[in-house]
Amino acid sequence: MKELTKQQSKVLACVEVYLNKTGFPPTRAEICKELGFKSPNAAEMHLRALEKKGYIAIQSGSSRGISVVKSQQNFTQSPDQMPVIGLVAAGSPTLAEENIEKRIPCDPNMFADSFDYFLKVKGLSMIEAGIHEDDLVAIKKTTDVKNGDLVVVRLEDEVTLKYFKQNNHNLELIPANKDFSIIEVDLREQEAFVEGKSVGLIRTH
């Protein structure tokens, strides 16, 4: 099987992801939108190349007439098992096997945004936001967070779940419980690592 160029590989992945999410293949225009191309012909050329190399088949004249012949990644057909990580007092939440308490079968796209793992909540600092002890907060690994986001932040070796608010070098980590006080950090004096942000929550009754 012939090698794919970087862009061809991206296009194939895009088709596969779309197919997985919607159940039918994307149009040229949709591929463009996803990958940032400005001409439908960009997608067309890549698709033709993928066809030539035997990765897809194109039904000429049919809309969305793409079928994936040889998948790049092996999509697991069974439901994903998303890991649950305890909010350990020390160190970053890592996906190392020893930190995974258990796994929950669910779709990483079940919330508005995709997520990477569940964080098990300890303590009552966010209770007024309806976040209880042992709730599982779905975390997307990212450093791209805005004021007001519910974020996972590491200070020294302490990991915490709080609302995020930053003005220049002044970082505030805001709890949702009047018995707790705001954590203020001067970023010139102390480092803070944003591990990710919450995109959702689940709780077992």
Next chain:
Amino acid sequence: MKELTKQQSKVLACVEVYLNKTGFPPTRAEICKELGFKSPNAAEMHLRALEKKGYIAIQSGSSRGISVVKSQQNFTQSPDQMPVIGLVAAGSPTLAEENIEKRIPCDPNMFADSFDYFLKVKGLSMIEAGIHEDDLVAIKKTTDVKNGDLVVVRLEDEVTLKYFKQNNHNLELIPANKDFSIIEVDLREQEAFVEGKSVGLIRTH
């Protein structure tokens, strides 16, 4: 899940076979050709019926925008699309398509107990249990509930989510908000229908 008519069943099978063979869904015209209809509207009507009964989802305006939600055969392994139902003021929560606000890809076994649908929470009566407006409560259809369970109960045409407590003919539906009062029902005087119980909760941030 509602029963299908003979023709609807044929159309669903046709879609599934086509999907299996080509990798993308058929158009109305192709369904007609396959099943011998002479008008694309014949296929259209059957597809709309299948959508209403929850077997497929149709992406409006998209060509071939059909995704099979609930397969007749059991060969689609894609993650289940669990329905979200609004807590309507009147009548039971039903799974008829007109009551389904959207669907969420997730595993029906993600909680300790399996569930049938999500109920979208209205109001603040359970806020002290960390259940907010617009949270989605996972409901298992059952009448087998115990005191202390979080249940969906219908009184007359009112559907409500409360804690369950019953002593003989005396039923109490207990909110989790000090501004709300307990609903007391004498079962000799008034009927109460237990629609199901909550097995979990999800919230999108």
Next chain:
DNA sequence: TTATATACTGTAAAAATATACAGTATAAAT
């Protein structure tokens, strides 16, 4: 007897989509 649901035909317009053609730009190969 009059609805009501199922099950279509036939037509047509609007919208979505594939796809051809004419270019531009860049890097690597010859």
Next chain:
DNA sequence: ATTTATACTGTATATTTTTACAGTATATAA
């Protein structure tokens, strides 16, 4: 220095496809 392959933009058009509307026919329920 010129070709060749990759990687696009931009435009236009023919075709595909959805979808609304107006009917017809039949069986079943109220």
